[in-house]
Amino acid sequence: MDLGLQGRVALVPGSTSGLGLAVAQALAAEGAHVVLAGRRGEQVRAEAERLPSAIGVEADITEPDGAATLVARAEEEFGPVDVLVLNGGGPPPGSAVDFTPDQMSAAVAQLVHPHQRLVAAVLPGMRERGFGRIVAIASSGVQQPIAQLVASNAGRAALAGYLKTLASEVAADGVTVNMVLPGRIDTDRVGVLDEAVAGRTGVTPAEARARSEATIPTGRYGTPAEFAAVVTFLASAAASYVTGEQIRCDGGLVRAH
Numbered sequence: 001m002d003l004g005l006q007g008r009v010a011l012v013p014g015s016t017s018g019l020g021l022a023v024a025q026a027l028a029a030e031g032a033h034v035v036l037a038g039r040r041g042e043q044v045r046a047e048a049e050r051l052p053s054a055i056g057v058e059a060d061i062t063e064p065d066g067a068a069t070l071v072a073r074a075e076e077e078f079g080p081v082d083v084l085v086l087n088g089g090g091p092p093p094g095s096a097v098d099f100t101p102d103q104m105s106a107a108v109a110q111l112v113h114p115h116q117r118l119v120a121a122v123l124p125g126m127r128e129r130g131f132g133r134i135v136a137i138a139s140s141g142v143q144q145p146i147a148q149l150v151a152s153n154a155g156r157a158a159l160a161g162y163l164k165t166l167a168s169e170v171a172a173d174g175v176t177v178n179m180v181l182p183g184r185i186d187t188d189r190v191g192v193l194d195e196a197v198a199g200r201t202g203v204t205p206a207e208a209r210a211r212s213e214a215t216i217p218t219g220r221y222g223t224p225a226e227f228a229a230v231v232t233f234l235a236s237a238a239a240s241y242v243t244g245e246q247i248r249c250d251g252g253l254v255r256a257h
Helices: 018-029 041-049 066-077 101-111 113-129 150-173 188-201 205-214 224-234
Strands: 009-013 033-038 054-058 083-086 132-137 175-182 246-249
Touching: 009 018, 009 066, 009 113, 018 033, 018 083, 018 132, 018 224, 033 041, 033 066, 041 054, 054 066, 066 113, 083 113, 101 113, 101 150, 113 132, 113 150, 113 175, 132 150, 132 224, 150 175, 175 224, 188 205, 224 246
Parallel strands: 009 033, 009 083, 033 054, 083 132, 132 175, 175 246
Antiparallel strands: none
């Protein structure tokens, strides 16, 4: 299948490692010009050099001017952004019982505000050209809250509400807006969460992982490449009639319809 990504410009924040890097690699493999971004400048530039048509930009999208600066750099190098992947780090673990208003504000500042600023920077051009793809890397916690991850659950749910509303407002302009919800994908972030579970429950990280895998119908963690394939399809011309959706990539972990 020709995904129609040849020559498209894709912006992928948080792409020094993990899911963001896997998505950047998958988009590049389809012929897109890819702008990788992250706070670790040397690493993001090194990863970009491994791709056929890419640049790595040191950027912190949580800073007020970070999104606008990043988008300007992308446009300077390759032209207007056609594909925007919304991605960034997650808040630390914590319980709802101990969750404070300040922590809620911090979760929204980390998980919503930077993405709103990125969307604001690219959306007018997408609508004018009649093509745009906005794909958010979220969490299965959007649909089934994850224990001890209240900040992530709350912040990502707020982002989901914003993006669902946006999807209906820009669909007629050729811009699609979707979320991909990873379950247990084998990344460093999930490894840290397994270690946190091990610390709370008195088992080894390997035992914590085995218990987690036992709750997944496929019996294993997913790979970043498997997740990236879903994002890449939603970023493609072939997915032009899919918008406002939350697509799970979780091996059947979430049991909801």
